[in-house]
Amino acid sequence: xxxxxxxxxTLGSLAAAAPRDCAQKLKEQVSPPxxxxxxxxxxxxxxxxxxxGLPQANFAxxxxxxxxxxxxxxxxxxxxxxxxxxxxxxxxxxxxxQLVEExxxxxxxxxxxxxxxxAKDWVTIKVPVSLAEKMLDTEYHVWLHDxxxxxxxRTTSYSLPEHLHEHxxxxxxxxxxxxxxxxxxxxxxxxxxxPSVDLSQPxxxxxxxxxxxxxxxxNASITPTxxxxxxxxxGYTPSATNANKIGITAYLGQYANFEDFHNFxxxxxxxxxxxxxxxxxxxGGQNNQTLSAAGxxxxxxxxxxxxxxxxxxxxxxxxxGMPPYIPDDDTPTDTNEPYANWLxxxxxxxxxxxxxxxxxxxxxxxxxxxxxxxxxxxxxQLGARGVSLLFASGDFxxxxxxxNPETQTCYTNNGLNETKFIPGFPASCPYVTSVGATWYxxxxxxxxxxxxxxxxxxxxxYQAVAVPEYLSxxxxxxxxxxxxxxxxxxxxxxxxxxxxxxxxxxQLGQIGGTSAATPTFSGFVSxxxxxxxxxxxxxxxxxxxxxxxxxxxxxxxxxxxxxxSNPGCGTEGFxxxxxxxxxxxxxxxxxYNLKDIVLGDMDLLIGGLSL
Ligand SMILES: *[C@@H]1O[C@H](CO)[C@@H](O)[C@H](O)[C@H]1NC(C)=O
Ligand SMILES: *[C@@H]1O[C@H](CO)[C@@H](O)[C@H](O)[C@H]1NC(C)=O
Ligand SMILES: *[C@@H]1O[C@H](CO)[C@@H](O)[C@H](O)[C@H]1NC(C)=O
Ligand SMILES: *[C@@H]1O[C@H](CO)[C@@H](O)[C@H](O)[C@H]1NC(C)=O
Ligand SMILES: *[C@@H]1O[C@H](CO)[C@@H](O)[C@H](O)[C@H]1NC(C)=O
Ligand SMILES: *[C@@H]1O[C@H](CO)[C@@H](O)[C@H](O)[C@H]1NC(C)=O
Numbered sequence: 001x002x003x004x005x006x007x008x009x010t011l012g013s014l015a016a017a018a019p020r021d022c023a024q025k026l027k028e029q030v031s032p033p034x035x036x037x038x039x040x041x042x043x044x045x046x047x048x049x050x051x052x053g054l055p056q057a058n059f060a061x062x063x064x065x066x067x068x069x070x071x072x073x074x075x076x077x078x079x080x081x082x083x084x085x086x087x088x089x090x091x092x093x094x095x096x097x098q099l100v101e102e103x104x105x106x107x108x109x110x111x112x113x114x115x116x117x118x119a120k121d122w123v124t125i126k127v128p129v130s131l132a133e134k135m136l137d138t139e140y141h142v143w144l145h146d147x148x149x150x151x152x153x154r155t156t157s158y159s160l161p162e163h164l165h166e167h168x169x170x171x172x173x174x175x176x177x178x179x180x181x182x183x184x185x186x187x188x189x190x191x192x193x194x195p196s197v198d199l200s201q202p203x204x205x206x207x208x209x210x211x212x213x214x215x216x217x218x219n220a221s222i223t224p225t226x227x228x229x230x231x232x233x234x235g236y237t238p239s240a241t242n243a244n245k246i247g248i249t250a251y252l253g254q255y256a257n258f259e260d261f262h263n264f265x266x267x268x269x270x271x272x273x274x275x276x277x278x279x280x281x282x283x284g285g286q287n288n289q290t291l292s293a294a295g296x297x298x299x300x301x302x303x304x305x306x307x308x309x310x311x312x313x314x315x316x317x318x319x320x321g322m323p324p325y326i327p328d329d330d331t332p333t334d335t336n337e338p339y340a341n342w343l344x345x346x347x348x349x350x351x352x353x354x355x356x357x358x359x360x361x362x363x364x365x366x367x368x369x370x371x372x373x374x375x376x377x378x379x380x381q382l383g384a385r386g387v388s389l390l391f392a393s394g395d396f397x398x399x400x401x402x403x404n405p406e407t408q409t410c411y412t413n414n415g416l417n418e419t420k421f422i423p424g425f426p427a428s429c430p431y432v433t434s435v436g437a438t439w440y441x442x443x444x445x446x447x448x449x450x451x452x453x454x455x456x457x458x459x460x461x462y463q464a465v466a467v468p469e470y471l472s473x474x475x476x477x478x479x480x481x482x483x484x485x486x487x488x489x490x491x492x493x494x495x496x497x498x499x500x501x502x503x504x505x506x507q508l509g510q511i512g513g514t515s516a517a518t519p520t521f522s523g524f525v526s527x528x529x530x531x532x533x534x535x536x537x538x539x540x541x542x543x544x545x546x547x548x549x550x551x552x553x554x555x556x557x558x559x560x561x562x563x564x565s566n567p568g569c570g571t572e573g574f575x576x577x578x579x580x581x582x583x584x585x586x587x588x589x590x591x592y593n594l595k596d597i598v599l600g601d602m603d604l605l606i607g608g609l610s611l
Contacts, residue, residue: 006009016241023161024162025160025162025435027160028158030175033413035296036143038141038143038152039141041140042142045130046140047128048173049121049170050132050174051171051341052170052171053167053170053374054092054096054120054122054167055171056089057091057092058089058123059089065081069541071547071549077504078537086385097120100167101163113531118347137159140153140155140168152177154176156175165326169370170191170368176337176369179362197219198219199217202215208232209232210234213229214230216443219440220440222499225268227308228308231590231591233527236531236592237528239534240533241312241530244353246526247357249319250317252338253320254296254298255298256298256299258276260505261299264303264503265310267503269310272306275306275364276312280317281505282318282341282342285319287318290379294505298318299502299504300511301515302517304519309527312526319338319571324355355387355539357519358389358391359518361391361392361424362424362425364424364454370591372456376426376457379426379432388522388525388529388542389433390433391433392517393490393491394427394514395437395513397565397567397568398452398567398568398569398571399567400422409570410422417452421453421568422450423454423455423487429457430454433521434585435491435493436491436497437512437584438497438588439498444563446564447566448497448566451566451573453490454490455487459486459488462544463548466489466548470581480553490582491584492559493585494561495589496516500516525543525589531598556593557586561583566582
């Protein structure tokens, strides 16, 4: 025994002394992120699911298709690509596949040990930290998130053999510190902190609302009925229920409780009182029905998205880490990347829901640029296949989520302590629709509404008019250096985001945030998809080119929100102005007017004829 111990030690020191894997070259390096503390070296046996992203051979082509088929003025509008067509466009070169395979084999990883995405652009392997460190010439540590107490196994740099640099775009989890938080703002139990409502007049006159008025109780008390009144959608009954579906994503142990859903619908959407929804379990995700295990975010999202669209079939995606996830002393919480696991699942699905709402995200700067770009390109694939993806823009105005907007420092993660506005991701991806928040009736800007400009993604063509028009209204020098004037602006649109009634763990309470706004806007998008599918038209797919066309030419498509701002980083933030702004986008939806647009030939948009 003693002998063998000695032998191992000797081998160990030999290995340490040996020259490193021939010509490893630094692939990526990040500064230690703010708010995280490096605790100790990760245990050698801790398992990591490494995702290796190979360059997609033809993403530029895919993007070109995406913009053509999503542009209401293009004759190809709605001509979505099939799953196979998308995969053929993004498949990596054979050479990349082969060289990566050889590299993995040189570390003892055989073809049987790896999983490939359908297009073969992602390779996933499960390896112990000791092997990952060798392959990537790096050292993993346990990192502690000071505020939440979460721990993750990460590194701040990694290397790859030089000849692989052009064949591997990203390897994660390595430098990725994003956490994909739920975006819900504070929860208020019934009747606390709610502004009192003047009920002496039973109706609030709102010209754009259904019948021109909204129940006065809705001012600080949102129900699905309020939203249908306010957004001019009363009386629309979905009929394409054998084709149309709406999806809600959930992470981080957020469970949608059926009893809460049932009691919510019984009270607020009586027609849907006996309805339910499908649950899809991904990578060990669960949906624990113990009442005390209910998730506020999951309950809110399902109650509104499915309540607004009943009888459209609803799907609730609950994503865990890769099974089996076994917490250990080093990392009691899952250190894998659930969002990527959901993407693997949905990209493999031959018929995903036409509308998918996600109320999770994180500060863009916590996601390394290389990885954010890959995730965003995956989202583009779904758009090209006819899926409308909506993401919450964030709950912290232009800021970074530090509790007090007055003292937010908004430091960048580049080690320079620069102050910059902090946009949210995936909302900042140009291939998704980001949703900000309003409140009160008549509607006003809700100051929490996440907005601003991406530091990673440049301004997409569909923003070529709206965004410069907004920027031209800023006094010269405004916020210079604090934001990227050439970046993709967010949000695109908005919806109510406060005082939503929700059944949560058996109790009726009120909740807000862009978490509430996103399933709301998504609900109306799903109804628009229903209207199109019922007329045998293709679904809307990627929405933004349509939204920016409608915002420019059809003044009644959205209720423009003017006034107010989204403070953060010790500033007042941006102002909500006439037209698009980085606070509420083009504003909130007018369902029947949008329905006329998406059912008419899109000529309705040209010159804003009747609308
Ligand atoms: C307004 O909404 C409240 C609460 O949902 C409801 O009790 C009331 O009947 C509504 N008023 C009208 C005039 O419909
Ligand atoms: C709705 O509530 C807000 C905030 O309390 C208030 O400013 C506004 O006047 C109310 N609207 C109506 C029509 O009473
Ligand atoms: C469900 O949640 C409850 C309450 O948190 C917990 O006690 C129970 O063990 C959970 N059940 C499962 C199967 O995880
Ligand atoms: C950045 O600011 C923090 C907090 O004020 C300080 O502890 C740190 O030393 C600064 N770092 C640099 C590089 O200036
Ligand atoms: C839901 O409603 C039923 C019937 O009214 C009631 O018995 C039950 O306690 C309610 N559950 C919750 C979680 O509120
Ligand atoms: C917002 O509007 C106020 C009032 O008009 C103005 O003083 C301020 O400069 C504007 N801020 C920005 C960032 O445009």
